[in-house]
Amino acid sequence: MSTPSADNPTRRTDVATHTHTRTRAITTREPSRPGHRIPPGVWFIVPFFALYVVFLLTPIILGVVTSLFNTSLAGGTGEFVGLxxxxxxxxxxxxxxxxxxxxxxxxxxxxxxxxxxxxxxxxxxxxxxxxxxxxxxxxxxxxxxxxxxxxxxxxxxxxxxxxxxxxxxxxxxxxxxxxxxxxxxxxxxxxxxxxxxxxxxxxxxxxxxxxxxxxxxxxxxxxxxxxxxxxxxxxxxxxxxxxxxxxxxxxxxxxxxxxxxxxxxxxxxxxxxxxxxxxxxxxxxxxxxxxxxxxxxxxxxxxxxxxxxxxxxxxxxxxxxx
Amino acid sequence: MSAPTLPLDSTTSSRDDRRPGPVRLFTPRLGRVCMWVAAALIAFVWLLPMLWALATSLKPEAETTAYPPEWTASRVTGEAYTEVLSQGDLVVWFLNSTLVAVAVTVITVITSAWAAYAFARLPFRGRNVLYAITIAGIIVPANVLVVPLFQQMRIMGMVDTYWGIILPQVVAPAMVFILKKFFEAVPRELEDAAEVDGAGRSRIFWTIVMPLCRPILAAVSIFVFIGAWNNFFWPFIITSDPSLMTLPVGLANVQNAFGVQYAQMMAAAVLAALPLVLIFLFFQRQIVRGVATAGLGGN
CATH class of the missing domain: 1.10.3720.10 (MetI-like)
Known part of the structure; x- marks a missing residue:
């Protein structure tokens, strides 16, 4: 109430973005992100791929590295022992x-x-x-x-x-x-x-x-x-x-x-x-x-x-x- | 009862049994009876261990070790069951198994389906490389990675946590591979029409693609659920706190604690076997389809 002038522009931007979004959705079939557009496919893949990297790729790499050390579960990386x-x-x-x-x-x-x-x-x-x-x-x-x-x-x-x-x-x-x-x-x-x-x-x-x-x-x-x-x-x-x-x-x-x-x-x-x-x-x-x-x-x-x-x-x- | 003309065997009424005439001449009724007897004998042998467990669980504890073994004791009693259930742990493990299996199923199916949909329909730069990496993941034998994985979970502080049990089980590249094939079979026209109407990709996915693929999604979901419910190795490695254990791990932990209380041990075994057997009775078709699909790599 006390800051109507600050309130108004914000709302106007909202409306503008909204209309913009709808036109874009119909014409270009891309989700609206004025500026940088990330293709929708990426968003669909991110959750799976994040899990894939953390819980499958990382242990594979960690395992290779560990196999070259005399690491103990009791603690410490141990030292490099090659093959x-x-x-x-x-x-x-x-x-x-x-x-x-x-x-x-x-x-x-x-x-x-x-x-x-x-x-x-x-x-x-x-x-x-x-x-x-x-x-x-x-x-x-x-x-x-x-x-x-x-x-x-x-x-x-x-x-x-x-x-x-x-x-x-x-x-x-x-x-x-x-x-x-x-x-x-x-x-x-x-x-x-x-x-x-x-x-x-x-x-x-x-x-x-x-x-x-x-x-x-x-x-x-x-x-x-x-x-x-x-x-x-x-x-x-x-x-x-x-x-x-x-x-x-x-x-x-x-x-x-x-x-x-x-x-x-x-x-x-x-x-x-x-x-x-x-x-x-x-x-x-x-x-x-x-x-x-x-x-x-x-x-x-x-x-x-x-x-x-x-x-x-x-x-x-x-x-x-x- | 009052219809003596009713054929006793199902040959005349069954649909998938209309084998052509000449074969009948060479495999007369006797052949069919032999097959039935053989099938029944195998079924009996296969049911025997669980029947014996059931019989033992219903005996009074003192009579379980009668020798030579007898199917029945002096009386039928549910004492072993009340005893096992009153100890409480079994219920906790049951709930843990349910929580873990549901979470693994939901996360696996949704993340795999999203990825599969993008691989099937939403091209972007680098997509083929990502797909190749995903497919390569199918041949990684996850169980072999437990040692580095455990080491990693310790660094991440996930040992003895639900997330530690759940998350390593949700990466299913084979699922992406299978679902992608089904999503590709969805008529493109339906999606295009929705797109013209202004539906976003997410909306198309949830309201058109997923409902159309419901049968296959049900099949793979149940398949994932069974796998997660029965998974032993990883939960066994990652949990040492009994209150976080799943049913298979918890039971393994107390298997020796039962000592000579065989009725209780078998009562626990019967109770732990029951949930999935019941699920099978309700979802027989989906499970059969799930095995056929996932087992043979789709198609």
Whole structure:
């Protein structure tokens, strides 16, 4: 009230800007920012890219740098040691044994994770009574948090009162120390993993099967193809690309295994099931050697990168042909 | 009941079951029955662990270790459940998981969708370079980066905070890649018409593009939600304060504390498994689509 003269010009500017905005919006389709115009696309990308830079790019760079130092989690950057950490990992028995465990796990779990998923999908992709229940049963474990999985299985596999040993006992097979004996522990870990994660691959196969046009089967039936021939000459060949993709996804996921092994056996007995990711965790968070731990991470990173590049190639081919 | 002519199996009524005639001759009813039995057997084996957990959780604590194992005890009781719930932690972890999973889902989907929309429709100088960098991010195995990431979070003061759990989980370049393909499929004419009417880009995005892509957005949202809800490794690394733990991490922390109280342990397991199983029952179609889309990299 006391300063009407100061009030008026402001309002007038407001009105002016406003009209200006509207004309501009209609004619040039740009948000109004008289002076410097930032294209709208930039604003749409900024939030994602900021997160990308801070939480993905920064740790990648920080990791490379750290791997060249003997940094400790206890504090301090440590001193520059060049490639010493990388040299050390080449002669570290724990690296080769845990990488070996990861490889064993991957080689023995992947075939089951693919074949069982395929069998499940082939059995249930056509309508049958109670199909919804079967689908739920196959996929449900994938929805269960890993800790629940390991709690339930630790209980099932218990040596003294366990469900499995109870059944084995009835047919006269002595108690097996499922999680305490090296080979049995690896078998248990693989068994639990197949039970827990096969549902994901199952759904991928199911989606692929539903993408095969009915006419293909009709045409082949007219030509007198048997169900067996249809399976081996039509269905399985058409699932080849899906299988390739599942294989690559599965390899990457299996190489990164940690959760269920850590929770079931803590990598034991005597490190017989410890995967590489758990060793990285042990060196970094228990041994506090962040520098060395980062170096192992990076060596491992490159292995996965190579596989992931194959994946990307498969994806882009899929995109191209679709 | 009074309709004896009703076919007992669904072959005649089901839609996607009209397999052509000649095949029937070679796969008679017997083949179908065998398939059904095989499917049912696998289903039974797959359900067994959770059924055993359920059975154990409903027994009185003293009878859980009966040997050889029996499915039923002298009585059915909910004691283990009341005991587990009265300890309180489970509820806190459940709420933490919900908070984290919802936040991760909302932030991931919105920021990815914005970026995907710009990559699909809003050209500017340098956009292709940014897209290439984004795509390169798909192949980065995030779990392998935990050590440097933890180091960084410590510098940023985010250890043992909600943001520390949430933010590293929201960067999803694959999501941008998938959504971009769907946004490109939205008819350009609709957007152009809105633009002529004076709608800004943001308005077009929220009122035209997003609603049109609702099915795929629902699918990827549920996919992200499941991943975040069940994520173990990162929350396990970043939290040591029990009041901030998510369900999988909290349970892992007390797994040994249950000791020989197997009924309580299984009651906790059943309660923790329940939310997502219920969600699956309600959103079955979206989840299946989400897996098919995200799992196979879109399309």
């Amino acid at each position: 010493d950490n990388y040299r050390e990992l080449l002669s570290d028995d724990a690296v080769s044994s845990s990488a070996g465990n990861t490889l064993t796990f991957t080689l023995f779990s992947t075939p089951f994770l693919i074949v069982v998923a395929l069998v499940m999908a082939l059995l249930t992709h056509r309508n049958m009574p109670a199909r919804w229940l079967f689908r739920l049963a196959y996929f449900m474990p994938f929805l269960v948090p890993v800790t629940v999985v390991t709690m339930v299985w630790t209980w099932m596999l218990g040596t003294d009162f366990g469900f499995f040993n109870g059944i084995l006992d009835r047919v006269g097979i002595g108690p097996i120390n499922w999680l305490g004996e090296p080979t049995a522990a690896m078998v248990s870990v693989i068994m639990v993993t197949v039970w827990w994660t096969v549902g994901f691959n199952y759904l991928l196969y199911l989606a692929a099967l539903q993408g095969i046009p009915e006419e293909v089967y009709e045409a082949s039936a007219i030509d007198g193809a048997s169900a067996r021939q249809q399976l081996f000459r039509i269905t399985l060949p058409l699932l080849k690309r899906t299988t390739g993709l599942i294989l690559v996804l599965q390899l990457i996921a299996s190489l990164k295994v940690f959760d269920q092994i850590y929770l079931l056996t803590q990598g034991g007995p005597n490190f017989a099931t410890r995967p590489i990711l758990e060793y990285i965790y042990d060196v970094g968070f228990t041994g506090l050697r962040i520098g060395y731990s980062s170096a192992i991470s990076y060596a491992f990173f490159f292995v996965i990168l190579v596989i992931a590049l194959v994946q990307l190639k498969l994806f882009s081919r899929r995109e191209g042909s679709a």
